[in-house]
Amino acid sequence: MAEKMPAIMKTKPAYGAELVEVDVPKPGPGEVLIRVLATSICGTDLHIYEWNEWAQSRIKPPQIMGHEVAGEVIEVGPGVEDLQEGDYISAETHIVCGKCYACKHNRYHVCQNTKIFGVDMDGVFATYAIVPAQNAWKNPKDMKPEYASLQEPLGNAVDTVLAGPIAGRSTLITGAGPLGLLGITVAKASGAYPVIVSEPSDFRRKLAKKVGADYVINPFEEDPVEVVMSITDGAGVEVFLEFSGAPKALEQGLKATTPGGRVSLLGLFPRDVTLDFNNLIIFKALEVHGITGRHLWETWYTVSSLIQSGKLNLDPIITHKYKGFDKFEEAFELMRAGKTGKVVFFPKE
Numbered sequence: 568m569a570e571k572m573p574a575i576m577k578t579k580p581a582y583g584a585e586l587v588e589v590d591v592p593k594p595g596p597g598e599v600l601i602r603v604l605a606t607s608i609c610g611t612d613l614h615i616y617e618w619n620e621w622a623q624s625r626i627k628p629p630q631i632m633g634h635e636v637a638g639e640v641i642e643v644g645p646g647v648e649d650l651q652e653g654d655y656i657s658a659e660t661h662i663v664c665g666k667c668y669a670c671k672h673n674r675y676h677v678c679q680n681t682k683i684f685g686v687d688m689d690g691v692f693a694t695y696a697i698v699p700a701q702n703a704w705k706n707p708k709d710m711k712p713e714y715a716s717l718q719e720p721l722g723n724a725v726d727t728v729l730a731g732p733i734a735g736r737s738t739l740i741t742g743a744g745p746l747g748l749l750g751i752t753v754a755k756a757s758g759a760y761p762v763i764v765s766e767p768s769d770f771r772r773k774l775a776k777k778v779g780a781d782y783v784i785n786p787f788e789e790d791p792v793e794v795v796m797s798i799t800d801g802a803g804v805e806v807f808l809e810f811s812g813a814p815k816a817l818e819q820g821l822k823a824t825t826p827g828g829r830v831s832l833l834g835l836f837p838r839d840v841t842l843d844f845n846n847l848i849i850f851k852a853l854e855v856h857g858i859t860g861r862h863l864w865e866t867w868y869t870v871s872s873l874i875q876s877g878k879l880n881l882d883p884i885i886t887h888k889y890k891g892f893d894k895f896e897e898a899f900e901l902m903r904a905g906k907t908g909k910v911v912f913f914p915k916e
């Protein structure tokens with residue numbers, strides 16, 4: 568095994584990142600070293616790359632970026648018992664404490680002491696990476712590495728779509744970025760109909776159609792509420808899934824939801840949002856969920872089974888594949904410009 572490896576590192580508290588040569592890390596107690604087979608870019612990586620306000624408050628350069636991953640265990644650290652060399656794993660990125668009030672109530676997804684790799688410590692945009700053994704998820708050998716790497720964000724989408732009944736339910740999805748696209752395929756695989764998607768980008772509306780959306784709307788040209796009402800004969804949708812983080816989309820989605828319907832919110836809003844709570848939520852008796860992370864480990868079982876069922880349409884969502892990290896700047900800039908679905912790197916040996 569090589570002693571040095573390439574890694575995409577946030578080297579400075581400023582825009583961008585650098586491809587650097589670093590030592591291959593050694594797994595410490597409770598950790599494993601993996602050879603990275605595939606690693607995908609998340610919107611959070613973009614925020615770190617852009618060095619936005621959130622990144623400035625949380626990230627401590629120099630640090631290897633990246634957290635979505637699939638890899639092969641090549642070395643186990645002291646005390647690791649249930650993993651061995653050759654295991655094919657993905658990783659839950661939230662490292663939870665197991666001791667706080669939330670963890671003690673089996674609500675690990677809202678652990679009060681959550682640390683995230685690639686955010687609070689070195690990540691996986693490298694040829695080799697450290698994964699805490701408690702965060703490893705074993706994959707079936709025949710799962711494609713790019714699908715295995717997508718399981719973490721798929722978990723966000725699954726928790727959003729399956730937060731309530733979905734089969735046979737009319738569904739509005741706002742935002743067809745990488746997460747909204749994953750939401751579309753999960754909703755379709757789970758029997759939602761019709762799936763109506765509101766997304767301003769032409770490129771992403773086309774992708775949404777390819778992935779399986781029944782109707783697409785450009786919210787900058789048509790009123791999504793009117794379109795939804797006409798598709799649903801004036802009833803509104805049973806399920807509204809918010810994947811954009813756009814305040815306007817939230818308001819439109821709430822208006823387009825039928826009284827008594829279900830609303831699951833994943834998108835993060837850039838600022839406080841003002842809403843007519845009385846008329847949009849309370850008098851409509853909507854069931855509203857905030858969604859964060861993934862349920863440990865129930866969501867992973869669901870995600871893995873959905874992929875293995877063959878019912879997810881993931882290939883159109885993976886729009887860009889890169890061998891090695893040499894063109895990482897191109898990848899980040901394309902994604903920033905909204906010209907991608909998911910972007911996956913396959914590190915070179």
Ligand SMILES: NC(=O)c1ccc[n+]([C@@H]2O[C@H](COP(=O)([O-])OP(=O)(O)OC[C@H]3O[C@@H](n4cnc5c(N)ncnc54)[C@H](O)[C@@H]3O)[C@@H](O)[C@H]2O)c1
Nearest residue numbers: 610742743744745746765811812813816834835858859860
């Ligand atoms: N809650 C969580 O645990 C969690 C985890 C991961 C990501 N997120 C959030 O989920 C959201 C989606 O992630 P992503 O990576 O797909 O982000 P993204 O920014 O790539 O996608 C958002 C999409 O919304 C579209 N959009 C903008 N304005 C709109 C409007 N008015 N109506 C409809 N669509 C509109 C954009 O064109 C874009 O395609 C982000 O807000 C992200 O921060 C939350």
Ligand SMILES: C[C@@H](O)[C@H](N)C(=O)O
Nearest residue numbers: 609611683723860861
């Ligand atoms: C770190 C963040 O991007 C991650 N995808 C999550 O689910 O929390």
Ligand SMILES: [Zn+2]
Nearest residue numbers: 609610611634
């Ligand atoms: Zn992420």
Ligand SMILES: [Zn+2]
Nearest residue numbers: 664667670678
């Ligand atoms: Zn905890």
